[in-house]
Every structure is written in structure tokens, then in C-alpha cells.
Amino acid sequence: xxxxxxxxxxxxxxxxxxxxxxxxxxxxxxxxxxxxxxxxxxxxxxxxxxxxxxxxxxxxxxxxxxxxxxxxxxxxxxxxxxxxxxxxxxxxxxxxxxxxxxxxxxxxxxxxxxxxxxxxxxxxxxxxxxxxxxxxxxxxxxxxxxxxxxxxxxxxxxxxxxxxxxxxxxxxxxxxxxxxxxxxxxxxxxxxxxxxxxxxxxxxxxxxxxxxxxxxxxxxxxxxxxxxxxxxxxxxxxxxxxxxxxxxxxxxxxxxxxxxxxxxxxxxxxxxxxxxxxxxxxxxxxxxxxxxxxxxxxxxxxxxxxxxxxxxxxxxxxxxxxxxxxxxxxxxxxxxxxxxxxxxxxx
Amino acid sequence: xxxxxxxxxxxxxxxxxxxxxxxxxxxxxxxxxxxxxxxxxxxxxxxxxxxxxxxxxxxxxxxxxxxxxxxxxxxxxxxxxxxxxxxxxxxxxxxxxxxxxxxxxxxxxxxxxxxxxxxxxxxxxxxxxxxxxxxxxxxxxxxxxxxxxxxxxxxxxxxxxxxxxxxxxxxxxxxxxxxxxxxxxxxxxxxxxxxxxxxxxxxxxxxxxxxxxxxxxxxxxxxxxxxxxxxxxxxxxxxxxxxxxxxxxxxxxxxxxxxxxxxxxxxxxxxxxxxxxxxxxxxxxxxxxxxxxxxxxxxxxxxxxxxxxxxxxxxxxxxxxxxxxxxxxxxxxxxxxxxxxxxxxxx
Numbered sequence: 001x002x003x004x005x006x007x008x009x010x011x012x013x014x015x016x017x018x019x020x021x022x023x024x025x026x027x028x029x030x031x032x033x034x035x036x037x038x039x040x041x042x043x044x045x046x047x048x049x050x051x052x053x054x055x056x057x058x059x060x061x062x063x064x065x066x067x068x069x070x071x072x073x074x075x076x077x078x079x080x081x082x083x084x085x086x087x088x089x090x091x092x093x094x095x096x097x098x099x100x101x102x103x104x105x106x107x108x109x110x111x112x113x114x115x116x117x118x119x120x121x122x123x124x125x126x127x128x129x130x131x132x133x134x135x136x137x138x139x140x141x142x143x144x145x146x147x148x149x150x151x152x153x154x155x156x157x158x159x160x161x162x163x164x165x166x167x168x169x170x171x172x173x174x175x176x177x178x179x180x181x182x183x184x185x186x187x188x189x190x191x192x193x194x195x196x197x198x199x200x201x202x203x204x205x206x207x208x209x210x211x212x213x214x215x216x217x218x219x220x221x222x223x224x225x226x227x228x229x230x231x232x233x234x235x236x237x238x239x240x241x242x243x244x245x246x247x248x249x250x251x252x253x254x255x256x257x258x259x260x261x262x263x264x265x266x267x268x269x270x271x272x273x274x275x276x277x278x279x280x281x282x283x284x285x286x287x288x289x290x291x292x293x294x295x296x297x298x299x300x301x302x303x304x305x306x307x308x309x310x311x312x313x314x315x316x317x318x319x320x321x322x323x324x325x326x327x328x329x330x331x332x333x334x335x336x337x338x339x340x341x342x343x344x345x346x347x
Numbered sequence: 348x349x350x351x352x353x354x355x356x357x358x359x360x361x362x363x364x365x366x367x368x369x370x371x372x373x374x375x376x377x378x379x380x381x382x383x384x385x386x387x388x389x390x391x392x393x394x395x396x397x398x399x400x401x402x403x404x405x406x407x408x409x410x411x412x413x414x415x416x417x418x419x420x421x422x423x424x425x426x427x428x429x430x431x432x433x434x435x436x437x438x439x440x441x442x443x444x445x446x447x448x449x450x451x452x453x454x455x456x457x458x459x460x461x462x463x464x465x466x467x468x469x470x471x472x473x474x475x476x477x478x479x480x481x482x483x484x485x486x487x488x489x490x491x492x493x494x495x496x497x498x499x500x501x502x503x504x505x506x507x508x509x510x511x512x513x514x515x516x517x518x519x520x521x522x523x524x525x526x527x528x529x530x531x532x533x534x535x536x537x538x539x540x541x542x543x544x545x546x547x548x549x550x551x552x553x554x555x556x557x558x559x560x561x562x563x564x565x566x567x568x569x570x571x572x573x574x575x576x577x578x579x580x581x582x583x584x585x586x587x588x589x590x591x592x593x594x595x596x597x598x599x600x601x602x603x604x605x606x607x608x609x610x611x612x613x614x615x616x617x618x619x620x621x622x623x624x625x626x627x628x629x630x631x632x633x634x635x636x637x638x639x640x641x642x643x644x645x646x647x648x649x650x651x652x653x654x655x656x657x658x659x660x661x662x663x664x665x666x667x668x669x670x671x672x673x674x675x676x677x678x679x680x681x682x683x684x685x686x687x688x689x690x691x692x693x694x
Contacts, residue, residue, distance in 0.1 A: 152652050156503035156595040158545055158584065172543075176523050191627075196519075196589050197634045198505055200646055200660055205625055209606070209648035209658075218651060231652035235595040235660065237505065240587050242543050248503040248582040250597075259556070278552055280538075287544045299547055301556035304565060305499050305578035311556075313547060313582065 006034035007340060009331075010069045010093070012084065013076025014038035014058055015047060017166040018098055021324035022073050027052050029328060032335065039065055040076070066091040070340050073327050074098060085126065094340055095126040096330050098323055100212075103128040103220055110223050113329040114271045115142045119224075120333050127330055130224060131216040132322030133157050133236065133245055138224050139295040139321065140314050141251060143269040145225060148257050151308070152231040154250040155217060159201065159236060160286060162243035162318050164190055169242050176240070194240050201236035211236060244286035245318045252309040262300050262310055271321065272297055284315035292317055293325055353381035354687060356678075357416045357440070359431065360423025361385035361405055362394060364513040365445055368671035369420050374399050376675060379682065386412055387423070413438040417687050420674050421445060432473065441687050442473040443677050445670055447559075450475040450567055457570050460676040461618045462489045466571075467680050474677055477571060478563040479669030480504050480583065480592055485571050486642040486668065487661050488598060490616040492572060495604050498655070499578040501597040502564060506548065506583060507633060509590035509665050511537055516589050523587070541587050548583035558583060591633035592665045599656040609647050609657055618668065619644055631662035639664055640672055 009026065013019040019040070026033065038049055038058045045060035059065060061080075066072060066088045074081050075098035085102070088095045102108040109119040110128045115138050120127055130138070141150060161172040168189045175185035175195035185193040191202045203212035210218070214234040222230050239246075251257075267274045273294040275284045284296035295316040303309035316322055334340045356373065360366040366387070373380065385396055385405045392407035406412060408427075413419060413435045421428050425448035432449070435442045449455040456466040457475045462485050467474055477485070488497060508519040515536045522532035522542035532540040538549045550559035557565070564581040568574075586593075598604075614621045620641035622631045631643035642663040650656035663669055681687045 154501045154597050154652070156582075158505070158586065173527060176543075177527050180520055180524050180527075192629075192632060193634060196523075196587065197632055198586060198588060198593060199632045200628070200630045202628045205628060208651065209625070209646065210651065211628070233597060233650045233652040233656070233658055235503075235597075235646075235658055237593070237595065239505065239545060240543065241545060246545060246584070248584065250501050250580060250582075278556070281547070281549045281552060281558070282539075283547045285539060285544055285546045287540060299556065299582075303580045304555060304557065305501070305580040309580070311580060311582055 006032040007070040007335065008035040008068055009033055010037040010039055010066060010072045012039045012061060012072055012074040013080065014049060015040045015044040016075055017162055017169070017319055018075035018323045021319045022075065022328060023049060023051055025324050025328045031328065031331065037065065037069060063087040066093050069093040071096060071331050071334070073331060075323065075327070089125045094123070094334065096129060096327050097126060098129040098327050100131065100216065102126050103130060104223065110220060111330050112138050112224055112326060113333045114139060116224055116226065117333050120330065121337060121339060123339065129323065129327045129330060130220045131213070132163060132318045133159065133213065133247065134217050134220040134224070135322050135326050136245055136295050136314060136316035137217065137247055137249060138221060139271055139316070140249065140266065140297045140312060142225065143265050143272065144251065144257065144262055147265060148253045148255065150230065150251050151254055152252040153221070155232070155234045156248045157234065157236045158239045158241065158246035160239065160241040160243050160245055160318055161194060163245065172240055172242065190238070194238060196240060198237055198239045201238055241286045242290070243317060243319055244289040244315050245322060246284070246286055246313070246315045249312050249314065250303060250309055251312065252306060256307055257310055259300055259302050259310065266297050266300070271295060274298060276300070283313055286315050289315035289317050291320070293320055295321055353379040354417040354682065355382040355415055356380055357384040357386055357413060357419045359386045359408060359419055359421040360427065361396060362387045362391040363422060364509055364516070364666055365422035365670045368666045369422065369674060370396060370398055372667070372671050372675045378675065378678065384412065384416060410434040413440050416440040418443060418678050418681070420678065422670065422674070436472045441470070441681065443476060443674050444473060445476040445674050447478065447563065449473050450477060451570065457567060458677050459485050459571055459673060460680045461486060463571055463573065464680050467677065468684060468686060470686065476670065476674045476677060477567045478560070479510060479665045480506065480560065480594065481564050481567040481571070482669050482673050483592055483642050483661060483663035484564065484594055484596060485568060486618055486663070487596065487613065487644045487659060489572065490612050490619070491598065491604065491609055494612060495600045495602060497577065497598050498601055499599040500568070502579070502581045503595045504581065504583045505586045505588065505593035507586065507588040507590050507592055507665055508541060510592065519587055519589065537585070541585060543587060545584055545586045548585055588633045589637070590664060590666055591636035591662050592669060593631070593633055593660070593662045596659050596661065597650060597656055598659065599653060603654055604657055606647055606649050606657065613644050613647070618642060621645060623647070630660055633662050636662035636664050638667070640667055642668055
């Protein structure tokens with residue numbers, strides 16, 4: 001008899017914005033779970049979270065917390081991932097890491113399942129989940145790049161508060177209320193007031209003047225596409241939106257790309273939804289992308305300034321496809337390709 | 348004796364967001380006024396507005412309202428300007444028009460005083476004030492274009508509610524409060540909810556897929572720069588900010604442009620303020636541009652994807668330099684170059 005295989009899963013950073021969403025998505029997609037462990041900082045230990053009707057208690061992460069675990073889905077930040085990667089690997093678990101810690105490590109596959117699933121098979125115990133803005137852009141650009149290589153990308157982002165975590169989302173709401181009540185907003189999580197304001201992404205700047213977030217879009221896109229010479233420039237901006245990111249993308253190809261062809265390709269691409277109503281001027285919006293799995297793409301136009309270029313616009317849920325969903329999809333990919341050591345279902 | 352000359356001014360659309368600001372700026376800049384007439388729709392007639400300590404009563408616009416007026420500063424929308432332009436011209440007044448009605452008319456100069464002041468002398472009774480996003484971009488790009496011609500511009504905008512008028516600003520605040528209170532926001536002025544959301548600019552789309560706002564940036568920039576072959580592509584987006592617009596601009600030149608040189612040029616440009624603190628990641632923000640005359644420019648970077656290109660970021664008060672201030676500056680330019688029929692100061 002062919003028993004279905006199930007897996008022992010741990011979520012590291014279970015109480016965060018992404019961890020919470022991973023839990024929901026595992027349940028919603030019926031991920032084959034034999035055992036589920038919720039790990040977080042000692043501060044969050046003892047909380048209970050609900051999964052499939054059961055209340056699970058959050059445990060404090062420790063070196064032996066990864067024993068008897070097959071897959072760790074980590075979303076607690078780069079330093080936490082770096083702290084625990086050895087324990088995870090030593091315990092024989094596979095790490096799907098949502099932080100930037102290992103993304104550019106040549107031994108770590110960086111995977112968007114719709115784009116480069118085969119890269120997953122090269123893993124040596126860790127697979128990295130790309131940066132949210134990079135994932136969303138890759139979803140829209142890859143299907144076109146397959147048909148005709150992209151030469152250069154100029155992208156401007158409109159990134160929601162959720163990218164800075166659940167507390168930044170709360171801060172945005174608190175600030176908005178303060179301003180409406182005629183008070184001064186107090187930034188604590190974010191460096192500057194975000195309500196009714198916006199600012200260039202505040203990740204560290206390098207000597208070229210690019211911030212880390214922008215360099216992720218440059219370098220991670222190249223790695224995911226396997227296109228080391230792809231030219232990318234990005235301007236990343238934090239906007240007062242709660243949880244979906246938007247991007248204005250200018251794509252230059254090797255030769256002209258018909259708008260109609262691009263539209264048909266994107267319409268047929270898994271994980272992408274074409275949202276264009278030219279009569280009502282209705283295109284992707286963050287509130288419509290929120291809570292959805294698909295990246296919404298629209299306003300595909302021939303660039304009037306360059307016969308080789310197209311302009312397009314997208315919105316995607318930063319927490320779902322930009323983080324939690326992609327991580328779960330990586331786990332599903334590993335499972336379906338038999339790249340995890342499975343545990344037979346105990347009957 | 349050389350009497351200072353003063354002028355009889357009318358503000359058409361005096362009660363709107365831009366009209367109100369024109370009134371403030373005329374007072375603040377000590378514009379040489381002999382007489383000031385506030386004109387608006389019959390709905391707004393009878394209101395009083397304060398100017399230099401005096402209460403002025405708003406009059407309903409009519410054909411003979413422009414008699415004994417030297418300069419009309421109009422900001423009541425294109426159809427209103429079209430309705431009254433003949434009466435204005437017939438009465439011998441000069442029209443500085445803030446609407447899009449006459450901007451692309453070859454007989455109407457389109458003027459940003461820091462960029463193309465000489466164009467003003469060619470007027471035949473009407474001078475057009477450019478679109479707000481175009482003015483802000485022109486302020487940052489023109490000084491560089493003077494040193495080395497710009498070949499192509501890729502711009503993404505982050506446009507505040509004020510661009511859609513005072514009622515849109517109110518709607519943004521009302522919607523934000525509704526959402527914070529757990530209610531559904533009701534869009535009335537804007538087509539979609541703007542609070543904690545954003546959407547591509549909702550001006551009419553043409554068959555190329557560009558919206559009117561984007562085509563203004565393309566065509567008006569060419570006209571102001573006197574560069575009919577300048578290549579521009581724009582993506583215009585409305586964001587939940589109250590009154591300053593932001594723009595992410597990628598500029599491709601004929602040959603490489605050193606970042607340091609660009610910085611020095613912009614630092615020395617009138618009407619531009621360089622705002623860059625690379626240590627604290629502090630760059631132009633809408634809340635800092637609000638109420639200011641200067642266009643704040645920063646994050647000037649060598650584009651990593653193109654040796655001929657620079658990236659830069661700006662914020663500017665959409666109502667001031669983007670509209671009211673530029674209109675008053677045009678009037679000042681006309682006055683200083685003796686291009687209006689003046690009235691001798693009555694002593």
C-alpha cells in the first residue's frame with residue numbers, strides 16, 4: 001500500500017507577520033504535515049496559535065528544537081537564521097529561509113517555484129526565499145524573458161508597511177489616527193512618519209548610493225533568472241499602504257515585444273493575474289492584491305520612448321507571494337520532487 | 348519721479364486649493380497689486396477671503412468681471428478657462444492659465460520661469476502654467492540638460508491627493524478615518540479608495556495605453572525644454588499623501604554625467620534644494636516639501652544598469668511650485684519684463 005508521506009514542520013518566527021501567514025497557508029493548502037512546531041523568541045514563547053482547529057503553543061527556539069523536524073520554514077530575520085542554521089542542519093532538517101542571510105550564497109538555491117524550480121534540487125540543506133519585491137517582479141518579468149530576453153529593467157517600487165513587519169503596520173495606523181486628530185505622529189519602528197507621507201526605502205546605503213533593498217532587486221533577480229548580465233536599476237520607496245507592494249516596471253528587450261503578445265503570455269502564466277479594464281481605468285491596486293496568491297499585473301504599454309521597451313504595473317501581497325506563500329511553495333516543491341527525507345504516515 | 352507700477356489682478360477659481368494658495372503667495376511675495384478681484388462659480392460667490400488683513404468678497408465670474416483687470420490668474424479647470432478666455436482677452440487682460448486647456452497650443456507659451464522665461468515674451472494674451480508633475484520634473488532636469496542633453500527620461504510618480512483638488516484631500520482623510528474605525532471607505536471624488544491604497548492616475552487613457560497625466564509629462568516637457576525629440580516615458584500613480592508629489596526619475600544623457608557634477612549643478616540651481624543625508628538615510632519626503640517653494644531633490648546616483656544614466660528622486664509641493672507659485676512667478680516675470688500693460692500707482 002502506498003502511504004501518503006507527511007512531514008515534520010517547524011516555523012521559526014511563528015508569531016511574526018510572515019510566520020502567522022505561513023501557518024494559515026499550510027492549513028489552507030493542506031500541506032502534508034505529520035507534526036507542526038511553532039518556534040519564536042523566548043519573549044513570544046507560551047502564546048498559543050490556532051492551526052486546523054487545534055491550539056498550538058509557541059516554543060522558545062533552542063538548539064535541540066530542530067530535532068525530529070524535516071523542514072524548517074524560517075522568517076525571523078537574517079541574524080536569527082544565521083544563529084540557528086548549524087543546529088538545523090546538524091539535526092538533519094532542511095531550511096527554507098525567508099531572510100536575506102543566505103540568498104546570495106552560491107551554494108544556496110534562491111527559488112521562485114514558477115521561475116526556477118529546478119534550482120531547488122541543488123540544495124545542500126538550505127534554500128532561500130527571495131526578497132518580496134524581487135519575487136513579485138520575477139513573476140511578471142520571467143514569462144516575458146522566456147520568450148524574448150530582457151536586456152534592462154528600470155523599476156520603481158511602492159512598498160507597504162508590512163515589509164517592515166507587523167509592528168510597522170500598526171505604527172502606520174497609529175500615526176494616521178494621530179494626524180487625523182491633529183497630533184504629531186511618532187515614528188518608532190520606521191525612521192520617519194509614514195502616514196500621509198512616503199520615503200525612499202531606509203535599508204542601509206552602499207557607496208554607489210543604492211540601498212540594500214534596491215541591490216536585492218538587482219542581484220537576486222540575476223540569480224533567480226540565471227542571467228548574471230541582466231541590467232537592473234531600482235528605486236525602492238516605502239508608501240503608506242498596509243500590506244501589498246506595487247511596482248512600475250520598464251522592460252527593455254533585445255527586440256520589440258508586441259503588447260498583445262505580452263498580455264497573452266502573462267494571462268497564461270501561473271501565479272499571475274492580468275487586471276486591466278481600460279474602459280473604467282481599473283488596474284492592479286494594493287487593496288485588491290491583499291490576501292491574494294496571484295501577482296496582479298496590468299497597464300501593459302508600448303514604451304513611447306523606446307521601441308524595444310514595455311511599461312507595466314503590478315501589485316502583489318507582500319506577505320503572501322512576497323514571502324509566506326513562496327516559502328510554502330518551495331516546501332511543496334521539495335516534497336513533490338522527493339527532495340526532503342520523508343516520514344511515513346503513522347497509521 | 349519713477350512711480351512703482353502696480354497691477355489689477357483677478358484670481359479665477361479663488362476658492363479652490365490652488366486659488367487659495369495663489370492668494371497667500373501674492374501676499375507673501377508682495378506682488379505689486381493695485382486691485383484684487385476674487386472670482387469663482389456662483390456657488391462660491393459671497394464668501395469672504397482674507398488678503399493682507401482685508402476681507403475680500405468672492406464675486407461670481409461673468410463676462411464683464413474682467414474689465415479693468417491687467418492679469419487673470421486662472422485655476423478653475425480647463426472648461427472654465429475655455430469659457431472665459433475670450434472675455435478676458437477682449438477686456439485687455441492677460442491670462443495666466445493653470446489648466447491644461449491651452450498648454451499645447453503653439454501660440455501659447457508654456458512657462459516655468461527658471462527654465463524658459465524668454466518664451467513668455469511671445470505671448471498673445473495667454474500664458475499657460477504647466478502640469479504640476481511636469482513643473483517639478485523640469486526644475487530638476489533642466490539644469491542638468493543645460494550642461495549635457497538628456498536623451499531619455501523614465502519617470503514614475505507618487506502623486507498626492509491635492510492634485511485632484513481640496514475635496515480629494517478631504518476624502519483621503521475621511522476614508523482613512525473610516526478604515527481605522529473598521530468601516531468601508533466610500534470613494535466619491537476619486538474613483539477608488541485612496542486611504543492605505545494607491546492606483547494608477549485615473550485621467551483618461553489614450554489608445555497607446557498612456558493616461559492624460561502621463562502624456563502631459565511627455566509633451567509639456569518637450570515644449571518647455573524646446574526639445575521636440577526628447578524621449579519620455581511616465582507612469583503616474585496616485586498615492587495616499589495629502590499635498591506634495593514625489594518622482595523617481597531615470598535620466599539617460601548623451602554621454603556619462605558625473606554624480607558629483609550633477610549634485611553641484613542642482614545645489615546651485617534656483618528653486619531647487621538638494622536634500623541628501625547619506626548617513627541618516629534622509630532624502631526628500633512629501634511632508635518636508637509641503638508648504639515649501641523649492642523642489643527637494645536627492646538620492647542622485649549613477650545608474651548601475653546604464654553608464655549614461657543617473658537616477659534621482661524629488662518631492663515638491665504640488666500646490667505651490669506645482670501650480671500657484673509657478674503661476675505667480677509667471678506674473679512676476681511678465682511684470683519685470685514689462686510684458687503687461689501697467690497701471691501707474693495712484694498716489
